[in-house]
Amino acid sequence: MNYLYQAVDEIVGFISSALKMLKIEQVSRMIEALEETYRKNNLRKILVMGAGRSGLVAKAFAMRLLHLGYHVYALGETLVPSIGPNDLVVAISGSGRTKLIVTAAEAAKNVGAKIIAITSFPDSPLARLADIVVEVPGRTKIAAEEDYFARQILGIHEPLAPLGTLFEDTAMVFLDGVIVELMHRLGKTEEDLKKIHANIEL
Amino acid sequence: MNYLYQAVDEIVGFISSALKMLKIEQVSRMIEALEETYRKNNLRKILVMGAGRSGLVAKAFAMRLLHLGYHVYALGETLVPSIGPNDLVVAISGSGRTKLIVTAAEAAKNVGAKIIAITSFPDSPLARLADIVVEVPGRTKIAAEEDYFARQILGIHEPLAPLGTLFEDTAMVFLDGVIVELMHRLGKTEEDLKKIHANIEL
Amino acid sequence: MNYLYQAVDEIVGFISSALKMLKIEQVSRMIEALEETYRKNNLRKILVMGAGRSGLVAKAFAMRLLHLGYHVYALGETLVPSIGPNDLVVAISGSGRTKLIVTAAEAAKNVGAKIIAITSFPDSPLARLADIVVEVPGRTKIAAEEDYFARQILGIHEPLAPLGTLFEDTAMVFLDGVIVELMHRLGKTEEDLKKIHANIEL
Amino acid sequence: MNYLYQAVDEIVGFISSALKMLKIEQVSRMIEALEETYRKNNLRKILVMGAGRSGLVAKAFAMRLLHLGYHVYALGETLVPSIGPNDLVVAISGSGRTKLIVTAAEAAKNVGAKIIAITSFPDSPLARLADIVVEVPGRTKIAAEEDYFARQILGIHEPLAPLGTLFEDTAMVFLDGVIVELMHRLGKTEEDLKKIHANIEL
Numbered sequence: 001m002n003y004l005y006q007a008v009d010e011i012v013g014f015i016s017s018a019l020k021m022l023k024i025e026q027v028s029r030m031i032e033a034l035e036e037t038y039r040k041n042n043l044r045k046i047l048v049m050g051a052g053r054s055g056l057v058a059k060a061f062a063m064r065l066l067h068l069g070y071h072v073y074a075l076g077e078t079l080v081p082s083i084g085p086n087d088l089v090v091a092i093s094g095s096g097r098t099k100l101i102v103t104a105a106e107a108a109k110n111v112g113a114k115i116i117a118i119t120s121f122p123d124s125p126l127a128r129l130a131d132i133v134v135e136v137p138g139r140t141k142i143a144a145e146e147d148y149f150a151r152q153i154l155g156i157h158e159p160l161a162p163l164g165t166l167f168e169d170t171a172m173v174f175l176d177g178v179i180v181e182l183m184h185r186l187g188k189t190e191e192d193l194k195k196i197h198a199n200i201e202l
Numbered sequence: 203m204n205y206l207y208q209a210v211d212e213i214v215g216f217i218s219s220a221l222k223m224l225k226i227e228q229v230s231r232m233i234e235a236l237e238e239t240y241r242k243n244n245l246r247k248i249l250v251m252g253a254g255r256s257g258l259v260a261k262a263f264a265m266r267l268l269h270l271g272y273h274v275y276a277l278g279e280t281l282v283p284s285i286g287p288n289d290l291v292v293a294i295s296g297s298g299r300t301k302l303i304v305t306a307a308e309a310a311k312n313v314g315a316k317i318i319a320i321t322s323f324p325d326s327p328l329a330r331l332a333d334i335v336v337e338v339p340g341r342t343k344i345a346a347e348e349d350y351f352a353r354q355i356l357g358i359h360e361p362l363a364p365l366g367t368l369f370e371d372t373a374m375v376f377l378d379g380v381i382v383e384l385m386h387r388l389g390k391t392e393e394d395l396k397k398i399h400a401n402i403e404l
Numbered sequence: 405m406n407y408l409y410q411a412v413d414e415i416v417g418f419i420s421s422a423l424k425m426l427k428i429e430q431v432s433r434m435i436e437a438l439e440e441t442y443r444k445n446n447l448r449k450i451l452v453m454g455a456g457r458s459g460l461v462a463k464a465f466a467m468r469l470l471h472l473g474y475h476v477y478a479l480g481e482t483l484v485p486s487i488g489p490n491d492l493v494v495a496i497s498g499s500g501r502t503k504l505i506v507t508a509a510e511a512a513k514n515v516g517a518k519i520i521a522i523t524s525f526p527d528s529p530l531a532r533l534a535d536i537v538v539e540v541p542g543r544t545k546i547a548a549e550e551d552y553f554a555r556q557i558l559g560i561h562e563p564l565a566p567l568g569t570l571f572e573d574t575a576m577v578f579l580d581g582v583i584v585e586l587m588h589r590l591g592k593t594e595e596d597l598k599k600i601h602a603n604i605e606l
Numbered sequence: 607m608n609y610l611y612q613a614v615d616e617i618v619g620f621i622s623s624a625l626k627m628l629k630i631e632q633v634s635r636m637i638e639a640l641e642e643t644y645r646k647n648n649l650r651k652i653l654v655m656g657a658g659r660s661g662l663v664a665k666a667f668a669m670r671l672l673h674l675g676y677h678v679y680a681l682g683e684t685l686v687p688s689i690g691p692n693d694l695v696v697a698i699s700g701s702g703r704t705k706l707i708v709t710a711a712e713a714a715k716n717v718g719a720k721i722i723a724i725t726s727f728p729d730s731p732l733a734r735l736a737d738i739v740v741e742v743p744g745r746t747k748i749a750a751e752e753d754y755f756a757r758q759i760l761g762i763h764e765p766l767a768p769l770g771t772l773f774e775d776t777a778m779v780f781l782d783g784v785i786v787e788l789m790h791r792l793g794k795t796e797e798d799l800k801k802i803h804a805n806i807e808l
Contacts, residue, residue: 076404174614202682209583403502
């Protein structure tokens with residue numbers, strides 16, 4: 001099982017390096033937008049979106065936002081209300097080019113929502129339409145020449161983790177960090193989260 | 203395409219007969235519980251549940267409850283908070299025996315929620331634990347000897363629509379009728395529903 | 405509960421009238437495409453799509469296609485493979501204008517898939533890009549002037565069922581009829597469907 | 607944003623330590639069961655299950671199994687067929703006590719499926735019924751006295767990451783390592799995965 005151990009080392013090493021490369025002003029703007037949304041909780045909603053595994057990471061983040069007391073929804077689920085001005089959209093796409101996510105984010109922008117893009121590419125269509133961009137490094141699925149960003153970090157030639165894995169796992173840990181920061185800013189304890197956590201779930 | 207036309211005739215005929223057999227006191231108790239939940243909207247939640255196609259019917263109902271202004275959630279989706287005393291559970295199961303639904307409804311009962319069961323079998327495990335049972339006829343998936351209820355209605359020997367189809371389609375139309383009744387009781391217009399209806403959806 | 409009973413009468417009456425208005429050549433082309441896909445089962449897949457309640461109807465149809473032995477997937481679920489030439493897409497949208505569905509159907513067309521559109525509007529963007537259009541009447545959510553089609557059927561001025569309800573319920577019953585037709589064409593009994601039906605499900 | 611940085615350090619440190627504590631014989635049995643399932647691909651299916659965020663991790667794993675060519679399904683999604691003898695169930699639960707998951711795993715065992723449990727607690731109900739247990743450390747949601755396992759690893763008194771976060775993120779990375787090991791054992795390149803990866807997705 002050499003490959004398994006090498007792969008988990010690669011992934012953990014990547015996440016660790018990647019998180020050190022986060023741009024503090026970007027992260028700071030994201031946290032402030034989330035904090036502000038909470039303060040105006042009765043008026044404001046959050047809609048998360050992402051395709052494939054990025055969509056699952058978006059949902060894992062949304063679940064914790066729910067536990068913090070947010071009015072939060074995930075694109076693709078049954079129970080999603082209309083959104084409007086000042087509502088927040090968190091769109092996750094490593095490449096920033098996933099067609100349905102760009103289309104959905106554009107639609108959200110058109111109704112006045114504020115868009116936060118979590119992506120590896122600040123020049124991507126998703127990033128360009130976003131109000132706040134948080135660059136999260138990843139070896140994304142798009143063309144190899146755009147891939148050097150990830151390789152640069154680790155100095156590797158043949159990464160083991162396939163497709164979007166490094167981006168997705170890094171985004172997962174980063175967003176779990178965002179939750180901890182919000183807990184402290186909003187004065188929430190683990191006990192508070194537990195009270196909202198589903199008691200009947202699948 | 204004879205079979206298609208015969209089948210849709212059978213289904214429409216079944217729905218029509220089945221809806222005439224609804225027990226008015228049962229339906230009335232369900233409507234009142236839903237109305238009361240709305241009036242205490244800030245405190246109370248609704249959790250819908252159902253397996254397979256019954257789960258999809260439950261979600262279709264939940265979507266309209268959302269449009270009416272309810273705080274409503276569907277078991278199996280990402281964003282489900284804890285529920286508690288006085289919250290409402292709407293559990294849909296033709297046979298009333300679907301294992302995970304009975305288990306989930308029991309758990310909900312244990313935390314004090316009020317259970318509404320939509321089922322063809324008032325003696326089923328789900329119905330027995332429910333606070334309110336609404337019998338909706340259907341040719342359910344369980345053993346043939348229990349099947350006579352549905353056959354009785356239509357006087358048929360070999361229904362065309364397979365498995366739970368007749369129950370599911372009847373439940374769908376019945377619950378859409380419940381929505382219209384609630385609209386009028388809560389003073390909601392179609393315009394009100396439109397305002398909450400997702401403007402970005404999949 | 406007058407409104408409930410009036411509403412279910414309206415819905416059943418609408419479904420019944422609407423199904424009589426189905427265009428037999430359209431339905432026939434749809435059935436043949438599905439039958440052909442089954443015969444080439446090892447090579448061909450079906451992807452269903454729809455937003456909101458139309459998406460739930462699409463999933464209810466997909467579940468039965470699975471029971472018939474198809475390789476079938478639903479947009480928005482986790483487990484969706486790539487599709488390509490000769491694969492079939494079934495896209496459901498009353499208005500034929502739901503943005504994400506039109507975008508997804510276009511993407512499917514670009515990779516060579518054959519598109520079946522289930523819609524009330526044969527001139528809509530979805531219908532125009534489809535290979536096969538099946539018109540299913542409905543009082544859709546779009547502008548009132550396009551609404552007369554549904555009113556014409558029933559001669560009503562103020563339909564009770566809100567938003568897309570009439571389209572969705574009619575599409576549900578129509579697609580259940582399609583399943584019965586396919587059962588007979590493919591020589592499948594209810595017992596065959598039961599064997600594939602999930603034994604552990606939520 | 608001190609808390610964010612401390613939290614991501616804690617999470618990355620935890621994942622790294624936890625993965626070193628994996629029991630090689632357990633992981634080896636899991637990999638072999640998965641490899642064998644692939645070799646008998648036409649006959650055998652995999653059903654993944656997990657509640658809440660563990661369910662999202664299960665789905666992220668399932669998506670990659672699909673890309674590898676497996677017939678894989680996720681409990682709670684629409685398109686799930688029956689499973690039977692020799693089919694594989696991968697059940698993820700930090701506590702090993704999540705009611706609906708234990709109930710579903712029992713049902714799977716009763717129809718002859720082989721159960722792989724990913725859990726922090728080898729004495730939990732889920733682990734006891736499983737054929738293969740892979741212990742993945744985590745600071746799970748259950749009672750504090752059982753919590754020392756996680757604390758022992760890091761020597762911490764008040765972990766920052768709330769609820770099941772450490773288990774979920776560790777399981778995510780571990781299962782991504784399993785995918786890389788399987789890629790090499792099954793002779794799959796990233797290009798092979800890309801061919802199956804959804805080209806139309808949300």
